[in-house]
Amino acid sequence: MKKVLAIFCLILSVVSQAQVTDYQKIIDSISQKKWDSTGVDLDSLSNPKIVDIKRIKKDSIKLNNNLVIVPGGEEAGPITPSTILTLPTLKRWFIFGQNSLVFNQSSFANWYAGGNNNIGVIGKANYNIVYKKNKHYLDNNIQLGYGFVSSTGQSTRKTDDYINVMTNYGYELAQHYYLSTGFQFLSQFTAGYNYSNTPDPVYDDRISRFMAPGYLNLGIGVSYNPNENFQVILRPANGKFTFVLDKKLQVAGNYGLERDGQSMRAELGAMVNILYKIKLFKDATFVNQVNFFTNYLEHSERVDINYSGSLNLKFNKYITTVVTLDMMYDHDQIQKLQRKQTLGIGITYNLGYKMERDSNTGVIKPFL
Structure with a gap:
């Protein structure tokens, strides 16, 4: 009985070993096929092929609707040709509003x-469409602003009021040099008063x-723009037109008018405009812009000077402090320095596309 049992165990062991071997062969065959299909051919590395990848000068993202993200677009200050022309896409619209x-x-x-109870409001809008x-x-740059203060016992008084629309066409002549031509329109929304009188x-x-x-x-001329922080525009042929369409104000001497009843004064001369932006630190930018104009036709030695300075301090995404200083001297209007200064702390909201980089992954995330 013991011999029969031993022979049975030996036969069972041989049969099971044969089955395991067959199964192992099947498994090994499957593994080999998978390796052959996904494995790297090491011999191919001996003759590598280099693929040409187009270099992009600055980080940017092209969207399907031809709107693009401009690096630094969230910063305050004018957009210069250097910022636009260094982008890699061939056709684009850029829209940004603050x-x-x-x-x-x-x-x-x-x-x-x-003290006297009072409440004041100032609203500003600045849009670039390029x-x-x-x-x-x-x-195209559109700047609008209006503000007022209301105090107990006094009429509502205007504190800020301006319309500034600029359009400029440019063509790149050489590195950093551009043909420049365009127009600028300046006025205000409502009537102004001398509250002292x-x-x-x-x-x-x-x-x-x-x-x-x-x-x-x-005007028409050329501009020099080596980077987005510095720009010089020279227009040796520039027309300056002053309109006074209120008959009550058409008095000789007002706004440079030469005679009573005159509604427009025309001047032909040269204009120089200089823009210089300084980044004081991460969330503080100081924008300086000065404009010079001289009249060829009369008293060319009298140069009109217009300076605008803006200090922008950003606390977070929505809270911003803006300090502005505007100074102007126009001998034809008044032989004194005109000055306006404002300080505002409030809500700032940006519309349009801009760029944000994830500090952890380095990935650029576009958002509206």
């Missing part, structure tokens, strides 16, 4: 030091209003 709203309010009740193809570009003015006390004055500059 809107800000500033509130200030004071209220007093039984306050020994005294088209670029090959060496051509068209830059008329503390409680009526409409007949106005000293200005829309298109009284209004300014139009047209």
Whole structure:
């Protein structure tokens, strides 16, 4: 009985070993086929082929609708040709808008030091709409601002009011040099008053209003723009037109008018515009812009000077402080320096496309 049992166990062991071997062969065959299909052919590395990858000068992303993200687009300040023309895509629209709203309010009740209840609001909008193809570009900039303050016992008073529309066409002549031609329109929304002379003015006390004055500059020349922080525009042929369309204000001497009843004054001369942006630190930018104009036809030694400075301090995505200083000297208007200064802390909201890089992964994320 023991011999029979031993023979049975030996036969069972041989049969099972044969089955395991067959199964192992099948498994090995499958594994080999998978390796052959996915494995790297090491012999092919002895003769590598280099694929040419187009180099991109700056980080950018092209969207399907031809809108692109401009590096640094979220920063305050004018867009220069260098920023646009260094982008790699052949055809693009760039749209960016910055809107800000500033509130200030004071209220007093039984306050020994005294005071007057007041509330003030200033709203500003700044939009860039740019088209670029090959060496051509068209830059449109719209700047609007209006503000007022209302105090107990006083009429509502205007604190800021301007319309500034600029269009500029450019063509790249050589590295950093561009043909430049375009126009600029300046005016205001509502009537202005001299509150020192008329503390409680009526409409007949106005000293200005829309298109009284209004300014139009047209010119052609060249510009030098080595980077996005510096630009010089020289227009040796530039027309400056001053409009006063309010008959009450068409008085000789007002806004450079030469005679009573004159509605427009034309000047032909040369214009130089210089832009210089300084990044003080990460969230602080100081933008300087100065404009010079001299009249060929009369008193060319009298140079009109217009300076605008803007200090932008960004606390976070929405809270921004803006300090502006505007100074102007125009001998034909008044032989004194004109100055305007504003300080605002409020909400800033950006519309359009801009660029944001993930600090952890380095991936650029576009968002609207």
